Amino acid sequence: MTKPITTRTRRRRRARIIAPVRRRFGLRTRLTLTFALGAAVLSAVLAFITFGLTRQNLIDQRQDSSVSRAFANADRLSAELPYATSPVMVARDLNGLSHPNDANAVLSNNGRWYATDTSAFTQQAIPTSLSDMVDSGQAARMRTGINGSTQLLVGVPVSGLDAQYYESVPLADLQHTLNGLAWTLLISSALTTVAGALIGYWASRRVFAPLLDVGTAAGAIAGGRLDTRLPEGVDADLDLISKPFNEMAQALEDRIERDARFASEVSHELRSPLMTLAASIEVLENTRDDLPERARTALVLLSADIDRLQQLVEDLLEISRFDVGAITLHLEEVLVVELVYQSVSILGGGGVPVVHDFDTDELIVRVDKRRFGRVIANLLDNAHRYAGGATSATIERVGDMVQISVEDEGNGVPEDERDIVFDRFSRGSEGGNRSNDTGVGLGLALVDEHIRLHGGRVWVEDRRDGEHGARFVVELPLVDPPELDEDEVEAQ
Amino acid sequence: MGTRILTVEDDERIRTAVRLALEDEGWDVEEADTGEEALQAFTRQPSDVVLIDIMLPGIDGFDVCRSIRRVSDVPIVMVTARADTHDVVAGLEAGADDYLTKPFAPKELSARIRALLRRARTIDLAPTHLRFGDLEIIPDEGIVLRDNAEVHLTKTEFRLLVELASAPGRVFSREVLLERVWGYGYFGDGRLVDVHVRRLRMKVEVDPANPRHVMTIRGLGYKLQQ
Numbered sequence: 001m002t003k004p005i006t007t008r009t010r011r012r013r014r015a016r017i018i019a020p021v022r023r024r025f026g027l028r029t030r031l032t033l034t035f036a037l038g039a040a041v042l043s044a045v046l047a048f049i050t051f052g053l054t055r056q057n058l059i060d061q062r063q064d065s066s067v068s069r070a071f072a073n074a075d076r077l078s079a080e081l082p083y084a085t086s087p088v089m090v091a092r093d094l095n096g097l098s099h100p101n102d103a104n105a106v107l108s109n110n111g112r113w114y115a116t117d118t119s120a121f122t123q124q125a126i127p128t129s130l131s132d133m134v135d136s137g138q139a140a141r142m143r144t145g146i147n148g149s150t151q152l153l154v155g156v157p158v159s160g161l162d163a164q165y166y167e168s169v170p171l172a173d174l175q176h177t178l179n180g181l182a183w184t185l186l187i188s189s190a191l192t193t194v195a196g197a198l199i200g201y202w203a204s205r206r207v208f209a210p211l212l213d214v215g216t217a218a219g220a221i222a223g224g225r226l227d228t229r230l231p232e233g234v235d236a237d238l239d240l241i242s243k244p245f246n247e248m249a250q251a252l253e254d255r256i257e258r259d260a261r262f263a264s265e266v267s268h269e270l271r272s273p274l275m276t277l278a279a280s281i282e283v284l285e286n287t288r289d290d291l292p293e294r295a296r297t298a299l300v301l302l303s304a305d306i307d308r309l310q311q312l313v314e315d316l317l318e319i320s321r322f323d324v325g326a327i328t329l330h331l332e333e334v335l336v337v338e339l340v341y342q343s344v345s346i347l348g349g350g351g352v353p354v355v356h357d358f359d360t361d362e363l364i365v366r367v368d369k370r371r372f373g374r375v376i377a378n379l380l381d382n383a384h385r386y387a388g389g390a391t392s393a394t395i396e397r398v399g400d401m402v403q404i405s406v407e408d409e410g411n412g413v414p415e416d417e418r419d420i421v422f423d424r425f426s427r428g429s430e431g432g433n434r435s436n437d438t439g440v441g442l443g444l445a446l447v448d449e450h451i452r453l454h455g456g457r458v459w460v461e462d463r464r465d466g467e468h469g470a471r472f473v474v475e476l477p478l479v480d481p482p483e484l485d486e487d488e489v490e491a492q
Numbered sequence: 493m494g495t496r497i498l499t500v501e502d503d504e505r506i507r508t509a510v511r512l513a514l515e516d517e518g519w520d521v522e523e524a525d526t527g528e529e530a531l532q533a534f535t536r537q538p539s540d541v542v543l544i545d546i547m548l549p550g551i552d553g554f555d556v557c558r559s560i561r562r563v564s565d566v567p568i569v570m571v572t573a574r575a576d577t578h579d580v581v582a583g584l585e586a587g588a589d590d591y592l593t594k595p596f597a598p599k600e601l602s603a604r605i606r607a608l609l610r611r612a613r614t615i616d617l618a619p620t621h622l623r624f625g626d627l628e629i630i631p632d633e634g635i636v637l638r639d640n641a642e643v644h645l646t647k648t649e650f651r652l653l654v655e656l657a658s659a660p661g662r663v664f665s666r667e668v669l670l671e672r673v674w675g676y677g678y679f680g681d682g683r684l685v686d687v688h689v690r691r692l693r694m695k696v697e698v699d700p701a702n703p704r705h706v707m708t709i710r711g712l713g714y715k716l717q718q
Contacts, residue, residue: 268573272503275595279509282598286516310595317574328577332682333711342678370575373679 031204032197039196040189047185054181058174066103066154066169067141073097073105074139074156074165081109081161090114102170109163121146121168130155134164143171150175210238214245226253260323267317274313277306315442319424322449329368329453333479336363336395336402343376344393352380352406356395363395363402364479371450375458376404378443379472383408387469400481401456405473412470413460421460422448451476495609496520498539500530500556501571502548510543513598519605527551531559538564541605544588545571546579554586561587565646567608569601575681584687589648590674591681607675608648622657624718627696627705629657638696648673649692652685656706656716665713689714 025033076097084090094107094114104121107114113123123131125146133140134155141154150171157164213230220228229249230242281303288296321327337360344352376393383390387410396403413421425441451458456476463469497519501507504525511521522539524530527548534542542560546553557568570588572579580591590604622629628637631654636643645653651673656664670680673688689708693700707717 271573271595272506276503276505276509278595279506279513279598283509283512283516286513313595330681330683338678346677346679370679370681 028201028204028208031207032200035200035203036193036197039199040193043189043192043196047189051178051182051185055178058177059171062169062171062174063141063152066152066167067139069099070154070156070165070167071139073099073167074158077107077163077165078158078160081158081163084109087112087114099167100169102173103167105165105167107158107163107165109158109161111162121151121166123166125151125168126153126155126166130166131164134166210235210241214241217245217249221249221252226256257324260320263316264320264324264326267313267320270309270313271317274306274310278310281306312442315446318446319442319449322453327453329371331366331368333364333366334369335361336365336404336476336478337361339365339367339369339372340376340393340395340404343373344380347373347377348380348390352390352393354393354395357397360395360397360402362482363397365402365454365476366479367454367476368450372454375447375450375474376406378447379406379474382443382472383410383470386410391469397478397481398475400478401475402478403473403475405471407463407469407471409467409469412462412468418460422458447472447474494518494520495541496522496537496539497541497543497605498522498524498530498533499543500524500527500548500553501543501545502526503545510598510601514602514605517602517605527553527556530556534560534564538566540566541608542566542568543571543601543605544568545594546583547573554582557583557586557588561646565644567605567647569604569608571596580681581683581687584684585691587646587691589646590684603675610675622660624657624660624705624716626698629653631657636696643695645692645695649688649695652688653692653696653706653716656714660716660718663709663712663715669713685714 023030077093080093080096081090084093090107090109090112091114094105095116097105099105099116104115104117106116106121106123106126108123115122125144127142127144130140130142130144130153134157137157139154139156141152143150143152145151146168152169152171153166154169155164155166217228217230226249229246232239232242232246281299284291284299285303288299291299337354337356340356341354344350344354380390380393383406387408390406390408392407394403394405394407396405422444424445448458451474454476456474458472458474460470460472463471495518497514499507499510499514499521501510501523502525507523507525511523514521522533524533527550530542530544531551533539544553544556548556551559553570557570560566560568567590568588570580570583570591572583572591572593575591575593583591589608592601592604620630620632622631626639628640630636634647634650636645636650636653652669655669655672666682666685667678667680669685670676670682674680674684676684689706690700693703693706696705697703705717707715709715
């Protein structure tokens, strides 16, 4: 009894993952955030410096002009006051001084106070710290709040007289200007931050784009296109990724090719001894009647297994050709119905009814006849081995495709095995129950490879009529499919 | 004297086993393990069928095929490693009539040989004399004349021409020609027909690139034109 090969186990070594730190945000988000944060900090610092310098500058300017004007006014008063003989004249002299509209002045002359605008600025508003200094003959200035607004007070002793001149200059307009500046800076900082975020996003996309290429290339390789490579030499930095990537891909391709070539060479090498065996057994078969009973039985066993071995080698060769991409299809345009009839009757041994409608008579497919014949033969063989034989082969048109399905009366294929039955050396969960004349499990894998090479697909499903059994469906594209008739369109 | 088959194969075990199997069919088998030896043997005494393995040390199977073809129209069967390589077409163009891929069953080989011998021997369905412009076919005598000069065809080429001539103007599909000339079924290799048509044109057409007799009908097959 041969030891059954059960479903191919897909054991895999645990993958080694480098730097397994899990981050909350993706790389792109992190880059964008970093750029935004950087822009925010930088623009805030710049805004603060700008604001501080401007403020200082403006206030200094205002102070300087106020102080020099106050001195000029005090000089003028010192020249005029000696001629002022009455308080009215003093007041007139005070009012005659030049100062900006919003500045106000008070004057203490011989202990008497005069003011340009008593509602805005009187001697009560002068802090004693300031008046003490001025009284002692020193000019001074300070900032203070009068009537709820910041004012610059400048006090100057009028030289040669018992008089002190004070001027109050409002700083509100400066404050106003500075507020405007602050807002402008705030808004531009915000805009800079947004711009930073946008640049970060853009940059991350730019940086990420080659990584996406890597992903695409890796996907292509995983999908079987082993000759996929990344461009090298375009960017020195990207070469850090693309060079090792390409080396990896090359190593992978080499390895797979080596495996495939090994299989191919082994099969090739097996063919010569097989040839000898097959021919020798045929010679023995010719003398079968002269052989003793026991030898005859042995010959039957030998003969059957040589056939099997031959089939296996042929299948292995064919499948290794797929792996090295060495398949050359001889495509011919043939009538589907004829093709299926011939496949069933010649290669499948006949006996299986071919069911089809009249509308399939003219349908043409482009196939490699020999390989398609093997597809049908393998499906019939599969049904024969595992389900007591196929019950029918059906040809149906579905849009621009044609479906050729082979049904049987077996136990069907369980849902979870419908993909793996097309794997190599897979014989489903019932593999262990088979008699010793089972195939090697390459038949359906070959069907899958052949049909895919023909631009079609194959799958297995339940029988449509609800009976027990599997339904293997091969779908192929039609060549110049004729227009569907009106009533057929309705029927669909 | 029985039918003589020359087998050229460098693997001694295969050669012996094939010889035993062919002898069981009642044929005389002569063996050669190199191309040189095969050519000597054939010169010494031409055989009725030649079986050549393409992969030979020294002069390869293609050269052996060409050399034999220069002196004889004997049916040649080639043994190739694979059906879907260029080897098949190259072998057919070198003059082989049919091919087999290793490993083949000796029964299959016997069937091929029988088919080749059968058509090499009898051509019985055509009228006695056919004329297509400058081309004249006399099936009974196995003679083809172009402008009254004899054209030398191999037996397979001749059989192919006679098949086409049996219904002038009718389109023969590759499958039909494969069945009638080679005895293959639906799954026969269409390249056998294509290469033989090409070889035939080289001999019967004035300008093989613009054939006037053996016409290709795209997607359908070939026909012989009046």
